Amino acid sequence: MSVIYILLTVSVIVGVTFLIIFLLAVKSGQYDDSYTPSVRMLFEDEIIKVKKNKSTQTKTD
Template sequence: MSVVFVLIIIGILVASVFLFAFIWAVRNGQFDDSYTPSVRILFDDPVSSKENQSDLTEDKSQKKQSIKS
């Protein structure tokens, strides 16, 4: 029975060390994303609803013309 208490204490100590290491890493910026902001300009902008609707109607008319020919 005393072994269970020793294992519980060791488990709590190990968990505390990992919690401390995680908090330290977050505060020191280890999880900050420095790559994505530099390539964000390369991503396409989301299409607005007006542009999206006009693109859809153009695509449908082009498909109809290609099917007819």
């Protein structure tokens, strides 16, 4: 039973360590995208087609 407590403690420590490393990487700008804005003007804009729904009115007696 004591092995479960040890494994649980170690896994929580490893999880918190990875969370701290991830937060430091995000804060330092590791995941900022610096490539896409430079090539964005090379792509054509998508043409958006607007569908107009004509409502038909029926007369019921």
